[in-house]
Amino acid sequence: FAAQDNSNRGMDVLALGQERVTCVLNWRSTGVELDLVATLAQEEGDVLGTVDGRLRAHAGNVDSQWRECGVKHGAPNPTGGHEELTLELDTLCLTGIVDYVIITASVRDEAHSFAGFHIEATLNGVGGRELCRRVLTDDPSVSGQRGAIVAIFSRRGEEWSLLWKLLALGADRLPPAMTVRTVTELARQAHIAQGSEFQQMTRKVNRMATEEDFAGALILQEQLISLIMDSPTADPQEVDRQLARQEDLRQLANRREHLRNPRGATDSQPSPAAVDAAFLQQLLMQAQIEPLDEDGYQGVSMLANGPAMAVFVRRALEKEGGRLLSEDGLKEFASGHCGGSGSYRGLLDEVSSSWWAEFPTGVTRTSPGPGDPQRRHQEALARGQSQEDAARALAAQEQQRQQVQQEAARRLAAEEQQRAQETAARIAAEEIQRAEEAEARLRLLEHQRAQEAATHQLPIGQQPHERALTEQSARASADGDRGHREDAEQSAQAEADPRRHEETVLSGRASVEREEPAQVQAEPDNNRAEGNEANLALEQEQEQEQVAEHVEAQRAGMRSATALPESENLPSAALPFQAEVVGAVPSLRHGVTLLPEQVVAAQEEKASEPQEEAEEVLSDGPDEEPAPIEPRGGERSGGKRIRWTSEERPVGVTIGRRPCAPLKDGVFVVPMCDDDLGPHPLVAAFENGEQRTWERGFTYWIPGEFRTIDPCRVSMKADIDAFIVTNDLGARITDVSIGGVVCDVRRATSSQVTVKVPFSEVDGPALVVVKARNGNIATSMPEAFLYYQPDAFGFVGNCIELVDGRATRVDTLTAGVCLGAAPLRRCPQGRYYEIRVLEVRNSTRSLAVGVTTRKGDDILNARGRIRKDEARALERVWLVGYESRGALFINDKEEERVASRSWRPLQDAKEGVKIGVLWTTSAEIVIYQDGEERVRASAKGRVPGEDEDLFALVDVQGSVKSVELVDGAAPPPDVTAEDNLASNDSQE
Numbered sequence: 001f002a003a004q005d006n007s008n009r010g011m012d013v014l015a016l017g018q019e020r021v022t023c024v025l026n027w028r029s030t031g032v033e034l035d036l037v038a039t040l041a042q043e044e045g046d047v048l049g050t051v052d053g054r055l056r057a058h059a060g061n062v063d064s065q066w067r068e069c070g071v072k073h074g075a076p077n078p079t080g081g082h083e084e085l086t087l088e089l090d091t092l093c094l095t096g097i098v099d100y101v102i103i104t105a106s107v108r109d110e111a112h113s114f115a116g117f118h119i120e121a122t123l124n125g126v127g128g129r130e131l132c133r134r135v136l137t138d139d140p141s142v143s144g145q146r147g148a149i150v151a152i153f154s155r156r157g158e159e160w161s162l163l164w165k166l167l168a169l170g171a172d173r174l175p176p177a178m179t180v181r182t183v184t185e186l187a188r189q190a191h192i193a194q195g196s197e198f199q200q201m202t203r204k205v206n207r208m209a210t211e212e213d214f215a216g217a218l219i220l221q222e223q224l225i226s227l228i229m230d231s232p233t234a235d236p237q238e239v240d241r242q243l244a245r246q247e248d249l250r251q252l253a254n255r256r257e258h259l260r261n262p263r264g265a266t267d268s269q270p271s272p273a274a275v276d277a278a279f280l281q282q283l284l285m286q287a288q289i290e291p292l293d294e295d296g297y298q299g300v301s302m303l304a305n306g307p308a309m310a311v312f313v314r315r316a317l318e319k320e321g322g323r324l325l326s327e328d329g330l331k332e333f334a335s336g337h338c339g340g341s342g343s344y345r346g347l348l349d350e351v352s353s354s355w356w357a358e359f360p361t362g363v364t365r366t367s368p369g370p371g372d373p374q375r376r377h378q379e380a381l382a383r384g385q386s387q388e389d390a391a392r393a394l395a396a397q398e399q400q401r402q403q404v405q406q407e408a409a410r411r412l413a414a415e416e417q418q419r420a421q422e423t424a425a426r427i428a429a430e431e432i433q434r435a436e437e438a439e440a441r442l443r444l445l446e447h448q449r450a451q452e453a454a455t456h457q458l459p460i461g462q463q464p465h466e467r468a469l470t471e472q473s474a475r476a477s478a479d480g481d482r483g484h485r486e487d488a489e490q491s492a493q494a495e496a497d498p499r500r501h502e503e504t505v506l507s508g509r510a511s512v513e514r515e516e517p518a519q520v521q522a523e524p525d526n527n528r529a530e531g532n533e534a535n536l537a538l539e540q541e542q543e544q545e546q547v548a549e550h551v552e553a554q555r556a557g558m559r560s561a562t563a564l565p566e567s568e569n570l571p572s573a574a575l576p577f578q579a580e581v582v583g584a585v586p587s588l589r590h591g592v593t594l595l596p597e598q599v600v601a602a603q604e605e606k607a608s609e610p611q612e613e614a615e616e617v618l619s620d621g622p623d624e625e626p627a628p629i630e631p632r633g634g635e636r637s638g639g640k641r642i643r644w645t646s647e648e649r650p651v652g653v654t655i656g657r658r659p660c661a662p663l664k665d666g667v668f669v670v671p672m673c674d675d676d677l678g679p680h681p682l683v684a685a686f687e688n689g690e691q692r693t694w695e696r697g698f699t700y701w702i703p704g705e706f707r708t709i710d711p712c713r714v715s716m717k718a719d720i721d722a723f724i725v726t727n728d729l730g731a732r733i734t735d736v737s738i739g740g741v742v743c744d745v746r747r748a749t750s751s752q753v754t755v756k757v758p759f760s761e762v763d764g765p766a767l768v769v770v771k772a773r774n775g776n777i778a779t780s781m782p783e784a785f786l787y788y789q790p791d792a793f794g795f796v797g798n799c800i801e802l803v804d805g806r807a808t809r810v811d812t813l814t815a816g817v818c819l820g821a822a823p824l825r826r827c828p829q830g831r832y833y834e835i836r837v838l839e840v841r842n843s844t845r846s847l848a849v850g851v852t853t854r855k856g857d858d859i860l861n862a863r864g865r866i867r868k869d870e871a872r873a874l875e876r877v878w879l880v881g882y883e884s885r886g887a888l889f890i891n892d893k894e895e896e897r898v899a900s901r902s903w904r905p906l907q908d909a910k911e912g913v914k915i916g917v918l919w920t921t922s923a924e925i926v927i928y929q930d931g932e933e934r935v936r937a938s939a940k941g942r943v944p945g946e947d948e949d950l951f952a953l954v955d956v957q958g959s960v961k962s963v964e965l966v967d968g969a970a971p972p973p974d975v976t977a978e979d980n981l982a983s984n985d986s987q988e
Helices: 053-058 060-069 089-095 177-210 214-229 236-260 272-289 294-301 306-319 327-335 344-352 373-382 387-456 464-478 481-496 498-514 526-531 533-555 596-605 609-618 977-987
Strands: 013-017 020-027 034-041 047-051 071-073 082-088 100-107 119-124 130-135 147-156 159-163 633-635 641-644 652-655 667-669 678-685 691-701 706-710 713-715 721-726 733-738 744-748 752-756 768-772 777-779 786-788 793-796 800-803 806-809 817-820 830-840 848-852 877-881 888-891 894-897 914-920 924-929 932-938 951-955 960-965
Touching: 020 034, 020 089, 020 147, 034 071, 034 082, 060 071, 060 089, 082 089, 089 147, 089 159, 119 147, 177 214, 177 236, 177 272, 177 294, 214 236, 236 272, 272 294, 272 306, 294 306, 294 344, 306 327, 306 344, 706 768, 721 733, 721 768, 733 744, 733 752, 793 800, 806 830, 848 888, 848 914, 848 924, 877 924, 877 951, 888 932
Parallel strands: 633 691, 713 786
Antiparallel strands: 013 159, 020 082, 020 119, 034 047, 034 100, 071 082, 100 147, 119 130, 147 159, 641 667, 652 678, 678 691, 706 721, 721 752, 733 768, 744 752, 768 777, 793 817, 800 806, 806 960, 817 951, 830 914, 830 960, 848 877, 848 951, 877 888, 888 894, 914 924, 924 932
């Protein structure tokens, strides 16, 4: 047949995959009746049965059985000159026994032939796509015949192909068994001939590349790729390898050109070493696929490459059941066989007698192998040697073989022992080096401590922070009255505004860290020091009092002045004597700089103190029995009612020296607070004159205010932590709930908390409630946090593998349809999803993305996979993509072209890009790439309503091999495709 599509003209084989094909037979004469027959056969040529109009009319039960197998015959119309057959190739593939389907047309009346009237046969694919058309009576070899072969369908694995041109059209009517066997043999020969041509062209490419004729090899490689892609049994992996090799040949040709060019290669081209490595990889791949016979050996030998021959020899050795004893021996042997004039049998003979290879003993073969001792014994007898001489020669050879094997084993054992000794020696040397380094660091640290103690005339055993205090006090005394004035000013600042004091300390530390630390004079002026010895003890005592005041200020509710980080530790300014080794550290009181070596000991001995002090600052005070009231906290404005919970009720309650207004049944009204926020003492007076005091009985706070939660959108089943920020609640956050479910609190302060987000069974907004220990509560707005259904693929095509949410196509270029597992989420703009391209390849096809309303078992085959090879074959789909000199818009079966400058997935869908699909509320489909709108098209046909569910639909084919859904994606801001095109045009 001659194909309508010029791209397929002249092909011998047309790959069909597993689609549906309809054969239509039309003729114009009403005086002749024709039969359109489908003959099903196995690979050996055995006929399984026939399907035609007579079977439909006279054996309905058999006809229905063939329908279940995928062969359907339409109602014949002899008077109208029309008859058709439909083949469901995917269903036929599932039978596992049908290898050939032969479509024939024949004259029912033996008195007539094809001569004298018009007969036309047409093969149509999915959606009415015409595969081929032929006027049978135009062929002289057919016009005088009573029957003709219209088409032959051949199955290889799970793929079907249409064979033509090589097969005679004038064969007699079927099904004589001999004719079927002849046709199947012709089909098999077509495949064999194509495979032989592939091997010959591959060897020519290798030879031309070896001769450095890269330009000619590149042209021949392109022809080889065309031959493979036209094959019905084309292996996608083989296509990928050949495309990669084509690119390597192109780079080698460029490299040759650059060697001639004195300016050298450009940055965009690979280095010669990289090109050589790529070409070597291709040679190794060729050696891996060559057959293990004489032709394969000659093909690998012509490569003239030692590593490639080593790969071939290793395969031959494994096929014979042997075992490799030495890699070096194999490499040396293979290099001697490159480009030689040997044979495959001679190769096996040499391998079987080599010291670096071991053949199994006691293996029974139908015919002795070339390296078998038994064969050599038989050859010796044939040469006329006596039985005894042949036996002695055989024993000597066996002894020599055993000696060689023992020597090889001894070498292997020696190599293993040497490697083990080297490894043990290296580990021991590393351990010794680490121990010496640790010892040196320890000696240096002890020396620094001793030098520091001697410089300041302090005992070695004195605590590090005491040494720091003494040193600061000595420097302050040396400064005289100026130091005292600075002390008074900084103390007043700490008492009046602790937050500003902390910021001053932090800024001092930052400024010192930016400058190179200067050497501090270690010894104070002796004369002035003697005059101030009486003040030294007083300075230390004042330093300790100031530290205590600082911590007490933190406890008393001053946390609102400084936001705490997410970490459990407070900022360094809030922790007395927290020193860092990275730079000079300012003193908390005097701002005097200490060098790192002066605080190393304090850093090591008090490494655990910052966290303990942070916990103390964040706690609600010492462990005292809480006051028997509910609640134990309230707003600063007062007016909150508290209830006494113990049986003995007081007659009066005072909070912070202000009385509470009594009500009945132990209820009191809290007064307003005109002092600082935080805990206040609560005093209760009873009828017997007794008074009880709780120092931290009631806490005033600012009402809770929810600020942020990160992340604010979480999958329903995501195992993730969330970070929540509120205003200062006045006490440590103790309880958090999301959507009414209590969360596991990880880290908490009075304004920040990290929690584990609980799983949810429903999607949508969820309320976040944060509660502090003092009863203060902060509640989020409903839209502040959202659970969403996780995005995942559900039903997929025959060639899709789903692993960890990734959809990867294997084996073929099509059959990669992927359908969303759940309906698309609704958003203000409509319904949206997003995919990320993970892997691409060279191809003339490309992916398509869109939506569909169909999600049911009627689209699945017996294995639970989507039966269609392409997504556009499904019902009610709206897709953008594919490749036909640009992208297509599949608008519910109608095809429309997309402007190539807006979006063309064959060129734009590269690895790592994100492609978004939005179905708007106005029934438009919008395609985004990396957040930029590329296509906007209006949907037509059976447009889904607002109440109908839509599902993500992705056809992973051609150039795109692997994709994944982006979980929880949201549509980008509303920027139209026209705006983007106008912007691009202006830039151009």
